[in-house]
Amino acid sequence: MTATYAYLQKQSAQAHTETGETGLHAPHLPWEHHSPFKTFDHAAIRRGYQVYKEVCAACHSMDRIAFRNLIGVSHTSDEAKSQAEEFEYQDGPNDEGEMFQRPGKPADYFPRPYANDEAARAANGGSLPPDLSLMVKARHGGEDYVFALLTGYEDPPAGVEIRDGLNYNPYFPGGSISMARTLFDGVVEYEDGTPATTIQMAKDVTTFLAWAAEPEHDDRKRLGLKAVIILSALTALSVWLKRFKWAALKNRKFRFIPPTK
Amino acid sequence: MRSFKSQPILSLCLIIQIITGVTLAMHYTSHVDLAFIRLYYGSYRKPRILLWSIGGFSVDNATLNRFFTALIVLHLISLHQHGSNNPVGITSNLDRIPFAPYYIFKDLIAIFLFYAPNYLGHPDNYVPANPLVTPPSIVPEWYFLPFYAILRSIPDKLLGVVAMFGAIVILLLLPILDTSRIRSKAFSPLNKFFFWIFVSNHAEEPFIFIGQICTLFYFAYFLILIPIIGYTFS
Numbered sequence: 371m372t373a374t375y376a377y378l379q380k381q382s383a384q385a386h387t388e389t390g391e392t393g394l395h396a397p398h399l400p401w402e403h404h405s406p407f408k409t410f411d412h413a414a415i416r417r418g419y420q421v422y423k424e425v426c427a428a429c430h431s432m433d434r435i436a437f438r439n440l441i442g443v444s445h446t447s448d449e450a451k452s453q454a455e456e457f458e459y460q461d462g463p464n465d466e467g468e469m470f471q472r473p474g475k476p477a478d479y480f481p482r483p484y485a486n487d488e489a490a491r492a493a494n495g496g497s498l499p500p501d502l503s504l505m506v507k508a509r510h511g512g513e514d515y516v517f518a519l520l521t522g523y524e525d526p527p528a529g530v531e532i533r534d535g536l537n538y539n540p541y542f543p544g545g546s547i548s549m550a551r552t553l554f555d556g557v558v559e560y561e562d563g564t565p566a567t568t569i570q571m572a573k574d575v576t577t578f579l580a581w582a583a584e585p586e587h588d589d590r591k592r593l594g595l596k597a598v599i600i601l602s603a604l605t606a607l608s609v610w611l612k613r614f615k616w617a618a619l620k621n622r623k624f625r626f627i628p629p630t631k
Numbered sequence: 632m633r634s635f636k637s638q639p640i641l642s643l644c645l646i647i648q649i650i651t652g653v654t655l656a657m658h659y660t661s662h663v664d665l666a667f668i669r670l671y672y673g674s675y676r677k678p679r680i681l682l683w684s685i686g687g688f689s690v691d692n693a694t695l696n697r698f699f700t701a702l703i704v705l706h707l708i709s710l711h712q713h714g715s716n717n718p719v720g721i722t723s724n725l726d727r728i729p730f731a732p733y734y735i736f737k738d739l740i741a742i743f744l745f746y747a748p749n750y751l752g753h754p755d756n757y758v759p760a761n762p763l764v765t766p767p768s769i770v771p772e773w774y775f776l777p778f779y780a781i782l783r784s785i786p787d788k789l790l791g792v793v794a795m796f797g798a799i800v801i802l803l804l805l806p807i808l809d810t811s812r813i814r815s816k817a818f819s820p821l822n823k824f825f826f827w828i829f830v831s832n833h834a835e836e837p838f839i840f841i842g843q844i845c846t847l848f849y850f851a852y853f854l855i856l857i858p859i860i861g862y863t864f865s
Binding site: 597601 | 741742744745746748749754755757758759
Protein backbone atom coordinates (compact mmCIF):
# COMPACT_ATOMS: atom_id res chain seq x y z
CA MET A 371 0.00 0.00 0.00
CA THR A 372 2.86 2.36 0.81
CA ALA A 373 4.38 1.71 -2.61
CA THR A 374 1.10 2.44 -4.36
CA TYR A 375 0.78 5.57 -2.33
CA ALA A 376 4.28 6.77 -3.23
CA TYR A 377 3.63 6.10 -6.90
CA LEU A 378 0.31 7.91 -6.92
CA GLN A 379 1.72 10.80 -4.96
CA LYS A 380 4.33 11.29 -7.66
CA GLN A 381 1.65 11.24 -10.30
CA SER A 382 -0.58 13.68 -8.51
CA ALA A 383 2.23 16.22 -8.32
CA GLN A 384 1.94 16.60 -12.07
CA ALA A 385 -1.81 16.96 -11.96
CA HIS A 386 -1.83 19.90 -9.57
CA THR A 387 -2.51 22.41 -12.25
CA GLU A 388 -5.84 20.70 -12.79
CA THR A 389 -7.04 21.26 -9.21
CA GLY A 390 -10.27 23.07 -9.68
CA GLU A 391 -13.36 23.78 -7.65
CA THR A 392 -13.95 20.11 -7.09
CA GLY A 393 -10.51 19.36 -5.73
CA LEU A 394 -7.96 16.88 -7.03
CA HIS A 395 -9.41 13.44 -7.54
CA ALA A 396 -8.24 11.22 -4.69
CA PRO A 397 -6.06 8.33 -5.93
CA HIS A 398 -7.63 4.94 -5.49
CA LEU A 399 -5.88 2.83 -2.86
CA PRO A 400 -6.23 -0.93 -2.33
CA TRP A 401 -8.08 -0.88 0.99
CA GLU A 402 -8.05 -4.32 2.48
CA HIS A 403 -11.69 -4.22 3.53
CA HIS A 404 -12.87 -3.47 0.00
CA SER A 405 -12.50 -7.11 -0.92
CA PRO A 406 -15.79 -9.00 -0.68
CA PHE A 407 -14.13 -11.66 1.46
CA LYS A 408 -12.30 -9.39 3.91
CA THR A 409 -13.36 -7.82 7.17
CA PHE A 410 -11.97 -4.57 8.51
CA ASP A 411 -8.38 -4.59 9.73
CA HIS A 412 -9.35 -4.50 13.39
CA ALA A 413 -5.84 -3.77 14.63
CA ALA A 414 -5.96 -0.71 12.39
CA ILE A 415 -9.33 0.28 13.88
CA ARG A 416 -7.78 0.13 17.33
CA ARG A 417 -4.80 2.23 16.27
CA GLY A 418 -7.11 4.57 14.37
CA TYR A 419 -9.20 5.09 17.49
CA GLN A 420 -6.03 6.12 19.27
CA VAL A 421 -5.21 8.61 16.52
CA TYR A 422 -8.75 9.97 16.62
CA LYS A 423 -8.68 10.30 20.38
CA GLU A 424 -5.28 11.97 20.56
CA VAL A 425 -5.38 14.10 17.40
CA CYS A 426 -8.75 14.51 15.67
CA ALA A 427 -10.92 14.66 18.78
CA ALA A 428 -9.36 18.02 19.66
CA CYS A 429 -11.68 19.60 17.08
CA HIS A 430 -13.97 16.93 15.58
CA SER A 431 -16.93 15.34 17.29
CA MET A 432 -18.18 11.81 16.66
CA ASP A 433 -21.70 12.03 17.96
CA ARG A 434 -22.98 8.70 16.75
CA ILE A 435 -20.35 6.43 18.21
CA ALA A 436 -20.51 5.29 21.83
CA PHE A 437 -17.74 3.60 23.79
CA ARG A 438 -19.81 0.42 23.88
CA ASN A 439 -19.50 0.24 20.07
CA LEU A 440 -15.79 -0.40 20.50
CA ILE A 441 -16.45 -3.59 22.44
CA GLY A 442 -15.67 -6.63 20.34
CA VAL A 443 -14.42 -4.43 17.52
CA SER A 444 -11.21 -2.92 18.78
CA HIS A 445 -11.39 -3.10 22.56
CA THR A 446 -12.46 -5.56 25.21
CA SER A 447 -15.32 -4.51 27.42
CA ASP A 448 -12.94 -3.67 30.28
CA GLU A 449 -10.84 -1.53 27.97
CA ALA A 450 -13.89 0.27 26.61
CA LYS A 451 -15.00 0.90 30.17
CA SER A 452 -11.68 2.46 31.12
CA GLN A 453 -11.67 4.50 27.88
CA ALA A 454 -15.08 5.91 28.82
CA GLU A 455 -13.98 6.63 32.38
CA GLU A 456 -11.31 9.00 31.11
CA PHE A 457 -14.06 11.54 30.36
CA GLU A 458 -16.51 13.35 32.61
CA TYR A 459 -20.18 13.46 31.70
CA GLN A 460 -22.94 15.55 33.17
CA ASP A 461 -25.71 13.50 34.69
CA GLY A 462 -28.57 14.08 37.02
CA PRO A 463 -30.58 15.47 38.58
CA ASN A 464 -29.75 13.77 41.86
CA ASP A 465 -31.88 13.68 45.03
CA GLU A 466 -31.27 17.37 45.66
CA GLY A 467 -32.21 18.28 42.08
CA GLU A 468 -28.63 19.14 41.16
CA MET A 469 -26.83 18.12 37.98
CA PHE A 470 -23.51 16.46 38.70
CA GLN A 471 -20.44 15.21 36.87
CA ARG A 472 -19.65 11.53 36.75
CA PRO A 473 -17.05 9.44 34.93
CA GLY A 474 -18.21 8.08 31.57
CA LYS A 475 -19.83 4.71 31.08
CA PRO A 476 -19.59 2.46 28.00
CA ALA A 477 -23.10 3.59 27.04
CA ASP A 478 -21.95 7.21 26.70
CA TYR A 479 -21.30 8.65 23.27
CA PHE A 480 -17.90 10.11 22.45
CA PRO A 481 -17.59 13.53 24.11
CA ARG A 482 -17.81 16.59 21.89
CA PRO A 483 -14.83 18.93 21.82
CA TYR A 484 -17.06 22.00 21.76
CA ALA A 485 -20.30 22.73 23.56
CA ASN A 486 -22.06 23.78 20.35
CA ASP A 487 -21.45 24.66 16.70
CA GLU A 488 -20.99 28.35 17.47
CA ALA A 489 -18.22 27.62 19.95
CA ALA A 490 -16.61 25.32 17.37
CA ARG A 491 -16.71 28.04 14.74
CA ALA A 492 -15.36 30.66 17.11
CA ALA A 493 -12.42 28.45 17.99
CA ASN A 494 -11.62 27.56 14.38
CA GLY A 495 -11.62 30.87 12.55
CA GLY A 496 -15.24 30.61 11.44
CA SER A 497 -15.13 27.07 10.08
CA LEU A 498 -17.05 24.22 11.61
CA PRO A 499 -15.07 20.98 11.98
CA PRO A 500 -17.60 18.46 10.67
CA ASP A 501 -18.78 15.50 12.72
CA LEU A 502 -16.76 12.45 11.71
CA SER A 503 -19.27 9.68 12.45
CA LEU A 504 -20.33 9.22 8.84
CA MET A 505 -17.49 11.09 7.17
CA VAL A 506 -16.28 8.23 4.99
CA LYS A 507 -19.76 7.77 3.52
CA ALA A 508 -20.42 11.49 3.28
CA ARG A 509 -17.65 12.37 0.82
CA HIS A 510 -17.01 11.43 -2.77
CA GLY A 511 -14.17 8.94 -2.85
CA GLY A 512 -14.83 7.71 0.72
CA GLU A 513 -11.69 6.25 2.33
CA ASP A 514 -9.51 7.39 -0.57
CA TYR A 515 -10.60 10.99 -0.11
CA VAL A 516 -10.06 11.03 3.66
CA PHE A 517 -6.64 9.46 3.29
CA ALA A 518 -5.62 11.78 0.46
CA LEU A 519 -6.80 14.82 2.41
CA LEU A 520 -4.88 13.85 5.55
CA THR A 521 -1.65 13.23 3.68
CA GLY A 522 -2.05 15.79 0.90
CA TYR A 523 -0.91 18.96 2.69
CA GLU A 524 1.87 20.84 0.96
CA ASP A 525 3.05 24.31 0.04
CA PRO A 526 0.76 26.08 -2.40
CA PRO A 527 2.09 26.02 -5.96
CA ALA A 528 3.29 29.23 -7.59
CA GLY A 529 0.43 31.59 -8.32
CA VAL A 530 -1.95 30.22 -5.72
CA GLU A 531 -2.71 32.63 -2.91
CA ILE A 532 -3.92 31.16 0.38
CA ARG A 533 -5.60 33.43 2.91
CA ASP A 534 -4.23 33.71 6.41
CA GLY A 535 -5.50 30.93 8.62
CA LEU A 536 -6.17 28.62 5.69
CA ASN A 537 -3.98 25.84 4.36
CA TYR A 538 -3.34 24.50 0.90
CA ASN A 539 -4.60 21.01 0.17
CA PRO A 540 -5.17 20.02 -3.45
CA TYR A 541 -7.71 17.33 -2.53
CA PHE A 542 -10.04 19.75 -0.77
CA PRO A 543 -12.61 21.40 -3.05
CA GLY A 544 -11.30 24.88 -3.71
CA GLY A 545 -7.82 24.00 -2.52
CA SER A 546 -7.80 25.96 0.75
CA ILE A 547 -8.88 24.24 3.92
CA SER A 548 -9.16 25.57 7.47
CA MET A 549 -7.79 22.41 9.02
CA ALA A 550 -4.02 22.47 9.24
CA ARG A 551 -1.92 19.37 8.69
CA THR A 552 -2.22 17.40 11.92
CA LEU A 553 -0.52 14.11 11.22
CA PHE A 554 3.26 14.30 11.53
CA ASP A 555 5.55 11.33 11.97
CA GLY A 556 5.54 10.27 15.60
CA VAL A 557 2.65 12.45 16.74
CA VAL A 558 1.11 9.36 18.31
CA GLU A 559 2.89 6.55 20.09
CA TYR A 560 1.13 3.31 19.18
CA GLU A 561 0.69 0.84 22.01
CA ASP A 562 1.40 -2.11 19.69
CA GLY A 563 4.74 -0.65 18.61
CA THR A 564 3.76 0.09 14.99
CA PRO A 565 5.92 2.96 13.73
CA ALA A 566 3.63 6.00 13.69
CA THR A 567 4.43 7.46 10.30
CA THR A 568 2.08 9.97 8.71
CA ILE A 569 0.89 7.42 6.17
CA GLN A 570 0.40 4.73 8.81
CA MET A 571 -1.65 7.04 11.01
CA ALA A 572 -3.71 8.27 8.06
CA LYS A 573 -4.43 4.69 7.04
CA ASP A 574 -5.37 3.69 10.58
CA VAL A 575 -7.61 6.64 11.29
CA THR A 576 -9.31 6.25 7.92
CA THR A 577 -9.98 2.58 8.66
CA PHE A 578 -11.38 3.64 12.02
CA LEU A 579 -13.66 6.20 10.36
CA ALA A 580 -14.71 3.67 7.74
CA TRP A 581 -15.72 1.34 10.54
CA ALA A 582 -17.58 4.16 12.31
CA ALA A 583 -19.50 4.95 9.13
CA GLU A 584 -20.35 1.30 8.44
CA PRO A 585 -20.18 -0.61 11.73
CA GLU A 586 -22.34 -3.33 10.16
CA HIS A 587 -19.71 -3.92 7.46
CA ASP A 588 -18.28 -7.22 8.73
CA ASP A 589 -21.66 -8.75 9.52
CA ARG A 590 -23.03 -7.57 6.22
CA LYS A 591 -20.33 -9.33 4.23
CA ARG A 592 -20.51 -12.46 6.35
CA LEU A 593 -24.27 -12.63 5.84
CA GLY A 594 -23.80 -11.78 2.18
CA LEU A 595 -21.56 -14.78 1.69
CA LYS A 596 -24.22 -17.05 3.17
CA ALA A 597 -26.93 -15.39 1.12
CA VAL A 598 -24.99 -15.74 -2.12
CA ILE A 599 -24.34 -19.42 -1.44
CA ILE A 600 -27.98 -20.15 -0.64
CA LEU A 601 -29.35 -17.97 -3.40
CA SER A 602 -27.08 -19.48 -6.03
CA ALA A 603 -28.34 -22.92 -5.03
CA LEU A 604 -31.90 -21.62 -5.32
CA THR A 605 -31.10 -19.96 -8.63
CA ALA A 606 -29.81 -23.25 -9.97
CA LEU A 607 -33.04 -24.85 -8.77
CA SER A 608 -35.19 -22.25 -10.46
CA VAL A 609 -33.22 -22.47 -13.70
CA TRP A 610 -33.91 -26.19 -13.59
CA LEU A 611 -37.59 -25.50 -13.01
CA LYS A 612 -37.60 -22.94 -15.79
CA ARG A 613 -36.47 -25.58 -18.28
CA PHE A 614 -39.70 -27.47 -17.63
CA LYS A 615 -41.85 -24.38 -17.86
CA TRP A 616 -40.30 -23.35 -21.12
CA ALA A 617 -40.10 -26.78 -22.67
CA ALA A 618 -43.46 -26.44 -24.36
CA LEU A 619 -42.57 -23.05 -25.78
CA LYS A 620 -39.13 -23.99 -26.98
CA ASN A 621 -40.12 -27.25 -28.65
CA ARG A 622 -43.01 -26.12 -30.77
CA LYS A 623 -42.88 -25.59 -34.47
CA PHE A 624 -44.35 -22.72 -36.46
CA ARG A 625 -45.76 -23.22 -39.91
CA PHE A 626 -47.03 -20.52 -42.19
CA ILE A 627 -50.14 -21.53 -44.07
CA PRO A 628 -50.81 -19.06 -46.86
CA PRO A 629 -54.44 -17.97 -46.99
CA THR A 630 -56.41 -19.72 -49.68
CA LYS A 631 -58.76 -17.78 -51.87
CA MET B 632 -53.35 -1.28 -26.47
CA ARG B 633 -54.68 -1.13 -22.97
CA SER B 634 -51.24 -1.77 -21.53
CA PHE B 635 -50.17 1.52 -23.05
CA LYS B 636 -52.58 3.24 -20.73
CA SER B 637 -51.89 1.40 -17.54
CA GLN B 638 -48.16 2.10 -17.57
CA PRO B 639 -48.36 5.90 -17.55
CA ILE B 640 -51.07 5.78 -14.89
CA LEU B 641 -48.90 3.57 -12.75
CA SER B 642 -45.89 5.82 -13.19
CA LEU B 643 -48.00 8.87 -12.41
CA CYS B 644 -49.16 7.18 -9.19
CA LEU B 645 -45.60 6.30 -8.29
CA ILE B 646 -44.42 9.84 -8.87
CA ILE B 647 -47.24 11.27 -6.74
CA GLN B 648 -46.26 8.79 -4.08
CA ILE B 649 -42.59 9.70 -4.16
CA ILE B 650 -43.29 13.42 -4.22
CA THR B 651 -45.63 12.93 -1.28
CA GLY B 652 -42.83 11.24 0.63
CA VAL B 653 -40.31 13.87 -0.36
CA THR B 654 -42.64 16.68 0.66
CA LEU B 655 -43.22 14.91 3.92
CA ALA B 656 -39.50 14.83 4.60
CA MET B 657 -38.94 18.35 3.38
CA HIS B 658 -41.52 19.90 5.61
CA TYR B 659 -39.01 19.69 8.42
CA THR B 660 -41.66 18.92 10.93
CA SER B 661 -42.01 15.87 13.03
CA HIS B 662 -45.75 16.43 12.90
CA VAL B 663 -47.04 14.71 9.82
CA ASP B 664 -50.45 16.20 10.61
CA LEU B 665 -49.13 19.72 10.33
CA ALA B 666 -47.29 19.06 7.10
CA PHE B 667 -50.18 17.45 5.28
CA ILE B 668 -53.39 18.62 6.75
CA ARG B 669 -53.70 21.37 4.17
CA LEU B 670 -52.66 19.32 1.17
CA TYR B 671 -55.01 16.40 1.57
CA TYR B 672 -57.50 17.19 4.24
CA GLY B 673 -58.84 20.50 2.98
CA SER B 674 -61.61 21.30 5.37
CA TYR B 675 -62.81 20.06 8.71
CA ARG B 676 -66.38 19.99 7.46
CA LYS B 677 -66.23 17.16 4.99
CA PRO B 678 -63.55 14.85 6.22
CA ARG B 679 -65.21 11.54 5.48
CA ILE B 680 -64.51 11.08 1.79
CA LEU B 681 -60.83 11.48 2.34
CA LEU B 682 -60.83 9.58 5.59
CA TRP B 683 -61.65 6.43 3.71
CA SER B 684 -59.00 6.88 1.05
CA ILE B 685 -56.15 8.11 3.18
CA GLY B 686 -56.92 5.92 6.16
CA GLY B 687 -56.80 8.53 8.87
CA PHE B 688 -57.05 12.17 9.66
CA SER B 689 -53.86 12.93 7.83
CA VAL B 690 -51.43 11.37 5.42
CA ASP B 691 -49.70 8.69 7.37
CA ASN B 692 -48.46 5.17 7.20
CA ALA B 693 -51.96 3.91 6.39
CA THR B 694 -52.08 6.16 3.32
CA LEU B 695 -48.78 4.88 2.02
CA ASN B 696 -49.92 1.31 2.60
CA ARG B 697 -53.10 1.97 0.63
CA PHE B 698 -51.12 3.55 -2.14
CA PHE B 699 -48.74 0.60 -2.33
CA THR B 700 -51.65 -1.81 -2.29
CA ALA B 701 -53.35 0.07 -5.10
CA LEU B 702 -50.15 0.01 -7.14
CA ILE B 703 -49.72 -3.71 -6.64
CA VAL B 704 -53.35 -4.39 -7.58
CA LEU B 705 -52.94 -2.29 -10.73
CA HIS B 706 -49.75 -4.17 -11.58
CA LEU B 707 -51.43 -7.52 -11.06
CA ILE B 708 -54.37 -6.50 -13.22
CA SER B 709 -52.14 -5.47 -16.07
CA LEU B 710 -50.00 -8.54 -15.59
CA HIS B 711 -53.08 -10.72 -15.72
CA GLN B 712 -54.34 -9.04 -18.87
CA HIS B 713 -51.11 -8.72 -20.79
CA GLY B 714 -48.79 -11.27 -19.31
CA SER B 715 -45.24 -10.66 -18.29
CA ASN B 716 -42.92 -8.47 -20.27
CA ASN B 717 -43.38 -8.68 -23.97
CA PRO B 718 -40.53 -6.92 -25.67
CA VAL B 719 -41.30 -8.20 -29.13
CA GLY B 720 -44.78 -6.71 -29.13
CA ILE B 721 -46.44 -9.55 -31.00
CA THR B 722 -49.45 -10.96 -29.23
CA SER B 723 -48.27 -13.22 -26.45
CA ASN B 724 -51.52 -14.82 -25.45
CA LEU B 725 -50.27 -18.21 -26.59
CA ASP B 726 -46.97 -17.87 -24.79
CA ARG B 727 -48.01 -17.24 -21.24
CA ILE B 728 -45.32 -18.34 -18.81
CA PRO B 729 -45.11 -17.79 -15.07
CA PHE B 730 -42.85 -15.13 -13.59
CA ALA B 731 -39.94 -17.51 -14.18
CA PRO B 732 -37.09 -15.41 -15.54
CA TYR B 733 -37.85 -12.49 -13.29
CA TYR B 734 -37.46 -14.16 -9.96
CA ILE B 735 -34.09 -15.41 -11.06
CA PHE B 736 -32.94 -11.97 -12.08
CA LYS B 737 -34.19 -10.50 -8.83
CA ASP B 738 -31.63 -12.52 -6.89
CA LEU B 739 -28.88 -10.37 -8.37
CA ILE B 740 -30.06 -7.56 -6.12
CA ALA B 741 -28.74 -9.51 -3.15
CA ILE B 742 -25.22 -8.83 -4.37
CA PHE B 743 -25.77 -5.09 -4.15
CA LEU B 744 -27.49 -5.36 -0.80
CA PHE B 745 -24.58 -7.14 0.81
CA TYR B 746 -21.54 -5.91 -1.07
CA ALA B 747 -22.30 -2.42 -2.35
CA PRO B 748 -25.23 -1.00 -0.39
CA ASN B 749 -24.29 2.57 -1.27
CA TYR B 750 -23.73 1.91 -4.95
CA LEU B 751 -26.76 3.86 -6.14
CA GLY B 752 -26.65 6.31 -3.24
CA HIS B 753 -25.05 9.70 -3.00
CA PRO B 754 -22.58 10.97 -0.35
CA ASP B 755 -24.80 14.01 0.24
CA ASN B 756 -27.30 11.72 1.91
CA TYR B 757 -24.87 11.28 4.80
CA VAL B 758 -24.27 14.97 5.38
CA PRO B 759 -26.49 16.32 8.17
CA ALA B 760 -29.33 18.43 6.79
CA ASN B 761 -28.74 22.14 7.09
CA PRO B 762 -31.47 24.51 5.91
CA LEU B 763 -28.96 27.38 5.74
CA VAL B 764 -26.72 25.73 3.14
CA THR B 765 -27.77 25.48 -0.48
CA PRO B 766 -26.38 22.31 -2.04
CA PRO B 767 -24.30 22.84 -5.20
CA SER B 768 -26.71 20.83 -7.31
CA ILE B 769 -30.02 19.07 -6.90
CA VAL B 770 -29.59 15.33 -6.95
CA PRO B 771 -32.88 13.68 -7.85
CA GLU B 772 -33.02 9.95 -8.34
CA TRP B 773 -31.91 8.95 -11.81
CA TYR B 774 -35.41 8.10 -12.97
CA PHE B 775 -36.44 11.70 -12.27
CA LEU B 776 -33.60 13.21 -14.28
CA PRO B 777 -35.56 13.63 -17.54
CA PHE B 778 -38.36 15.46 -15.73
CA TYR B 779 -35.87 17.57 -13.86
CA ALA B 780 -34.28 18.42 -17.20
CA ILE B 781 -37.66 19.40 -18.64
CA LEU B 782 -38.39 21.59 -15.63
CA ARG B 783 -35.02 23.27 -15.93
CA SER B 784 -35.01 23.88 -19.64
CA ILE B 785 -38.24 25.89 -19.62
CA PRO B 786 -37.64 29.34 -18.13
CA ASP B 787 -41.26 29.89 -17.09
CA LYS B 788 -42.04 28.09 -13.83
CA LEU B 789 -45.70 27.31 -14.44
CA LEU B 790 -45.11 26.17 -18.00
CA GLY B 791 -42.24 24.03 -16.74
CA VAL B 792 -44.47 22.23 -14.28
CA VAL B 793 -47.19 21.84 -16.89
CA ALA B 794 -44.65 20.40 -19.32
CA MET B 795 -43.29 18.07 -16.66
CA PHE B 796 -46.69 16.58 -15.95
CA GLY B 797 -47.50 16.72 -19.64
CA ALA B 798 -44.51 14.48 -20.23
CA ILE B 799 -46.30 11.72 -18.33
CA VAL B 800 -49.83 12.49 -19.44
CA ILE B 801 -48.75 12.47 -23.06
CA LEU B 802 -48.15 8.74 -22.70
CA LEU B 803 -51.91 8.39 -22.28
CA LEU B 804 -52.36 9.62 -25.83
CA LEU B 805 -50.13 6.87 -27.21
CA PRO B 806 -52.98 4.55 -28.25
CA ILE B 807 -54.35 7.34 -30.45
CA LEU B 808 -51.00 8.57 -31.71
CA ASP B 809 -49.36 5.25 -32.42
CA THR B 810 -50.76 3.87 -35.63
CA SER B 811 -48.14 1.15 -36.08
CA ARG B 812 -49.59 -2.29 -36.23
CA ILE B 813 -46.60 -3.77 -34.46
CA ARG B 814 -45.69 -2.30 -31.10
CA SER B 815 -42.06 -3.20 -30.82
CA LYS B 816 -39.23 -1.05 -32.02
CA ALA B 817 -37.27 -4.15 -32.89
CA PHE B 818 -38.85 -4.19 -36.32
CA SER B 819 -38.60 -0.51 -37.14
CA PRO B 820 -35.06 0.85 -37.31
CA LEU B 821 -36.22 4.43 -37.88
CA ASN B 822 -38.22 4.38 -34.68
CA LYS B 823 -35.26 2.85 -32.85
CA PHE B 824 -32.95 5.65 -33.95
CA PHE B 825 -35.30 8.37 -32.75
CA PHE B 826 -35.76 6.61 -29.42
CA TRP B 827 -32.05 6.60 -28.67
CA ILE B 828 -31.80 10.37 -29.01
CA PHE B 829 -33.35 10.43 -25.53
CA VAL B 830 -30.42 10.65 -23.27
CA SER B 831 -28.71 14.15 -20.19
CA ASN B 832 -27.89 16.32 -16.33
CA HIS B 833 -26.34 19.29 -14.53
CA ALA B 834 -27.34 22.93 -14.39
CA GLU B 835 -24.42 24.12 -16.49
CA GLU B 836 -24.33 25.58 -19.94
CA PRO B 837 -23.97 22.81 -22.51
CA PHE B 838 -26.46 20.65 -20.61
CA ILE B 839 -29.16 23.30 -20.41
CA PHE B 840 -29.14 23.76 -24.16
CA ILE B 841 -29.04 20.03 -24.76
CA GLY B 842 -31.90 19.71 -22.28
CA GLN B 843 -33.99 22.24 -24.19
CA ILE B 844 -33.40 20.46 -27.47
CA CYS B 845 -34.25 17.15 -25.82
CA THR B 846 -37.43 18.49 -24.24
CA LEU B 847 -38.53 19.78 -27.60
CA PHE B 848 -37.65 16.44 -29.09
CA TYR B 849 -39.49 14.50 -26.38
CA PHE B 850 -42.79 16.11 -27.17
CA ALA B 851 -42.15 16.11 -30.90
CA TYR B 852 -41.44 12.40 -30.61
CA PHE B 853 -44.92 11.67 -29.36
CA LEU B 854 -46.88 14.28 -31.23
CA ILE B 855 -45.19 14.18 -34.63
CA LEU B 856 -42.77 11.31 -35.10
CA ILE B 857 -44.75 8.39 -33.75
CA PRO B 858 -47.81 9.03 -35.93
CA ILE B 859 -45.60 9.61 -38.98
CA ILE B 860 -43.54 6.50 -38.42
CA GLY B 861 -46.65 4.46 -37.76
CA TYR B 862 -48.19 5.78 -40.94
CA THR B 863 -45.21 5.13 -43.15
CA PHE B 864 -44.69 1.62 -41.87
CA SER B 865 -48.24 0.45 -42.09
